[in-house]
Amino acid sequence: MIAQRAVRGTAIILASSYTNMALGIVYGIVMARLLAPAHFGLFALAMFFFGLLDVRGKLGLDYAFVHRQPTTPELLAAHWGLQAGAALMTLLIAGLVMPFAPYLGEAVQAALRLLPVPASVLTGFSVMSGEAAPLGPIVLALAGSMLIEAVGATARAALEKELVFARSTLVVTSALFFSYLAAVGLALAGFTYWALVGQVAVNALCGTIGFWWAYLHLGRPVPFPLRMDSALTRWMLRFGLTMTLGSFAAFILFQFDNFLVGAFAGTAALGYYAQAYKVAQWPTGLVTHVIARASLPTYAQLQTDTPRLSKAFEMSLWLILTAATPLALAIFASAPDFLRLLYGDVWLPAAPLLRFLIGYSVLRPLLDDTGALLTALGRPRRVTTILAAQAAALILVATPLTLVWGATGTAIAVGITFVIGIALAYYYVNQVLTLDMRWIFGPPLAAALGSLVLYFSMTRLVDLNVLPLLVRVLVKGGFVAALFLAILMLLQHRTMFDRLRYLRRLLINR
Numbered sequence: 288m289i290a291q292r293a294v295r296g297t298a299i300i301l302a303s304s305y306t307n308m309a310l311g312i313v314y315g316i317v318m319a320r321l322l323a324p325a326h327f328g329l330f331a332l333a334m335f336f337f338g339l340l341d342v343r344g345k346l347g348l349d350y351a352f353v354h355r356q357p358t359t360p361e362l363l364a365a366h367w368g369l370q371a372g373a374a375l376m377t378l379l380i381a382g383l384v385m386p387f388a389p390y391l392g393e394a395v396q397a398a399l400r401l402l403p404v405p406a407s408v409l410t411g412f413s414v415m416s417g418e419a420a421p422l423g424p425i426v427l428a429l430a431g432s433m434l435i436e437a438v439g440a441t442a443r444a445a446l447e448k449e450l451v452f453a454r455s456t457l458v459v460t461s462a463l464f465f466s467y468l469a470a471v472g473l474a475l476a477g478f479t480y481w482a483l484v485g486q487v488a489v490n491a492l493c494g495t496i497g498f499w500w501a502y503l504h505l506g507r508p509v510p511f512p513l514r515m516d517s518a519l520t521r522w523m524l525r526f527g528l529t530m531t532l533g534s535f536a537a538f539i540l541f542q543f544d545n546f547l548v549g550a551f552a553g554t555a556a557l558g559y560y561a562q563a564y565k566v567a568q569w570p571t572g573l574v575t576h577v578i579a580r581a582s583l584p585t586y587a588q589l590q591t592d593t594p595r596l597s598k599a600f601e602m603s604l605w606l607i608l609t610a611a612t613p614l615a616l617a618i619f620a621s622a623p624d625f626l627r628l629l630y631g632d633v634w635l636p637a638a639p640l641l642r643f644l645i646g647y648s649v650l651r652p653l654l655d656d657t658g659a660l661l662t663a664l665g666r667p668r669r670v671t672t673i674l675a676a677q678a679a680a681l682i683l684v685a686t687p688l689t690l691v692w693g694a695t696g697t698a699i700a701v702g703i704t705f706v707i708g709i710a711l712a713y714y715y716v717n718q719v720l721t722l723d724m725r726w727i728f729g730p731p732l733a734a735a736l737g738s739l740v741l742y743f744s745m746t747r748l749v750d751l752n753v754l755p756l757l758v759r760v761l762v763k764g765g766f767v768a769a770l771f772l773a774i775l776m777l778l779q780h781r782t783m784f785d786r787l788r789y790l791r792r793l794l795i796n797r
Contacts, residue, residue: 303456307463308572314467315565319630321474322482324558324637330483331561332549333425335542336388340380340430343373343437345534347527352444354526361516365523367441368515374437378430385423425484432488439495442502449505458497466490533671539678540704544697547689560694562630563640570614570648582656586663597720600660601727605786607652608731613771615648616735617764620742624760643698650705657712660720669715677708730778738770 319327338344352366446455470486478485544564549557582603589596618625622645623638654673661669681704688696713724745766751759776783 303460304572306460308569310460310463310467312569314470315562316629317471318474318482319562319634321471322479323555324562324634325553325555326480326483326558327561328549328554328557328559329422329480330425331545331557332554333422333429333484335546335549336385336422336426337377337381337429337433338538338542340377340384340426341433342377342380343370343433345531345538346373346524347530347534348373348523349440349444350530351523351526352441353448355523358445358448361519363441363445365515365520366444367438369520369523370437370440371434374430374434378427378434381426381430385426388423421480425480428484429487432484432491435488435495436491439491439498442498443494445502446498446505454501454504455498458494458501462490462493462497465493530671533667533674536671536674536678540674540681543678543681544685544701547685548694548697551689552693556694559634559637560640560697562626562634563637563644563698564647566618566626566637566641567644567647568651570611570618570645571651573610573614582659586660590664593720597722600656600716600720601722602786602789603656604653604727605782607656608649608728609772609775609783611649611652612731612735613768615645616738616771617768618648619645620739620767621760621763624756624763628756628760640694640698643695644701646702647705650702650709654705654708654712657716661712661715664719666715666719673708673711673715676711677704680704680707730775734771734774734778737774738767741770742767 346369348366348369352362355362443455443458466486466489469489470482473482473485545557545561548560585599586596589599619642622641623635626634626638626641658670658673661667681700684703685697685700688700690696692699716722717724742763751762754762
């Protein structure tokens, strides 16, 4: 019964994830045509400061709640109280800290004038002082929205703990849909960056109402005690705090680049960078949602059978590389036309950044899959070490490169950071599994480089820019993706056919 519910839940989650991704893409296209890049940049910078001050997101309370069995009224009360308390603490901290942001911006500008840095750096940091007075109010509005979301977090965790994914995913998708409609309406009314904040607030409100509605309709009582169980509360905090370092490292890894670009290059540059980063994640989302849901439980079941575990991990890597790489190459080849088609000419400055960041779409799922393997083998501290190393590398590498080359330097640094993470991850993997990394990564890398060389050689002979825009995007992307698959088939034809037949047998025999 549990297995049936888990498989059914996974299918529902996948369908919901792709629906949400499609909604997000359409929403992003509409908002990019209604707002300016600087509006997106200011919002992304505010999200960095909110994430920096956020207490709730770094406590790992949901992991503790799901781990603890059974779900008692005392456990519900402890989780709800800690969620709401941590969110309220975040709001109070933001209220105390953000009024001083302009003074911090002025102080940093004064210090930078003593250094031989480009003038753009000095003007960029004005986003924290006089130029962007709304930064503080936006962060406070985000913190208030997350307090609303925290009120419903217990209901969502309880639904997913009981594998009631149909209702929880319905709420998630519905909340996103209505929040996107609200944001578009606010943007049409001229509320600019506040439309982006409004999307977060409406999503939080709809989600909280929806999750409690779904939980109560299960017929479960919600007799929260007036007082939280102190022993249970302390245990939940101890359990969650073991993940705090990893959570903070992940925050630095995925948000510090936004701060660098916004502070050193300005909100318009950050708007281009954030949009390029978002598009670069599309292949990641399409691939990771398919593989990540199955990899962790699979590796956990095979953890004592090293030969079969090695084969399963190698198959997972092959699926990621075979599926994500052609998508990434297609976006890389057609980047300027792709952005012009979706967002308009105003977003063309994001094209070079997109080409630098698109490698992320392949490296990220590889790291996620390695993290699932190490977690299944009972070595989650290795995952934390990898995240911490990447976060430290990003700070040390991205800061000077951003000072010299602006957002382009940041994009280069992100790629370097993920290469460091991959190297460290597979160093740990080699300690537990015996894999031929040259055979796993060599042919896809050769196929990627070969397809790009052939593609750009072909464009020197044939002018594809005479084609209509939509046809141009399809031809450029499809051609380079087909080249990659053809070269990979030549290099690994026996492996490709064997694995495709194996996957076909799995699907037919269920």
